[in-house]
Amino acid sequence: MSKSFKKVLVSLLVSAAVLSLAGCGSSGSSTTTSSAKISGEINGGGSTSVQKVIDAAGSEFSALNPDVKFTYSGTGSSDGIKGATAGTYSFGCASRDLKAEEKANLTELVFAYDGIAVVVNPANTVSNLTKDQIAKIYMGEITNWSEVGGADAPIVVVSREDGSGTRSATEELIGFAEKLKPDATIKEGNGNVQTTIAGNQNSIGYVSLTFVDKTVKAVDVDGVKATVDNVKNKSYAISRPFLALYDKSKVDDATLAFLDFLMTDDGQAIVQKEGAITV
Missing domain, CATH: 3.40.190.10 (Periplasmic binding protein-like II)
Structure with missing residues (x-):
């Protein structure tokens, strides 16, 4: 038997073995790799x-x-x-x-x-507040927009309900925990705060960054814009x-x-x- 014929024969035998194994694999459930069905x-x-x-x-x-x-x-x-x-x-x-x-x-x-944006009505001319000014607004020590460079108009303070994570985080990060002014307007949920600010030119509130749209204006805090990038680089202080x-x-x-x-x-x-x- 010539060497070349032996090589051909070996090649044919190997091919047959591969085809046989492939056939076995396709015939049964033992070779399946699909994940378990998720339900519930x-x-x-x-x-x-x-x-x-x-x-x-x-x-x-x-x-x-x-x-x-x-x-x-x-x-x-x-x-x-x-x-x-x-x-x-x-x-x-x-x-x-x-x-x-x-x-x-x-x-x-x-x-x-997430970042927490301090928001005002788009018609409000105030575009920057310090953490100290925000705290004083929420504690009732600053009560008129003219005190922070805005129009001569009373500030309508909007906050969240007890149990709100956004409220807890904001109070701790800004510095007015347990000191919210008694007559603050309380709204449940970010969406309700957003709607309230959009409907009142003299109001101020805070919402998750995910709720900032054209109906409200996020003010800069200590000169830093409320953006995803600034939360990531830790230059924007109000995040959680x-x-x-x-x-x-x-x-x-x-x-x-x-x-x-x-x-x-x-x-x-x-x-x-x-x-x-x-x-």
Whole structure:
């Protein structure tokens, strides 16, 4: 038998073996690499600041996993923490750091960062305030826009409800915790604050950066603009984390899969698209 014939024969035998293995692989379920099907009901709740991000991420996750029913209720950070602790929510969200007594058995996932914008009506000529001026406005020590370079008009102070993560973070970062003026207008949710400021030329409020649009004007704080870049480079002082919270002993696989999705490239792209800051 010639060497060339032996080479051809060996080649034919190898090819036959490869084809045989391929056939075996295609015939049974033992070779499948597809992931387990995700199904179930995910009901999150908590901070309204994160709602645009969570709603968009939940919508995309449900589209990728049609057997998942996803809902999120914007009820405030404190409620999100309580719901995650009790297990009444699949996961909770907070837009502030947790207090020591709130941590309990909760696992904290930082999925984004956010800046808090101090906003006025677009007709207001004031474009910059110091942290000290903002604090004094919210404590009632500065009561007229003329005191900070604006028109001679009373300042209408708009704040958030008790339990709001945005309120807690703002009060701590600006420096008026537990000192809010008694007659401040209280609104629940970023959207309601935004609408109130848009409708009153003399008002001032604060909202998540994700709620700043053409209906309100974000003022500079200590000469620094409220932008994503300035939050990232830490030059803008009023910023906080966005947290997803869950109890490991109560969380289900579908919820964990959603939280994993939040941290993927696709999930973080949604974070950025919705105006928050990626991790």
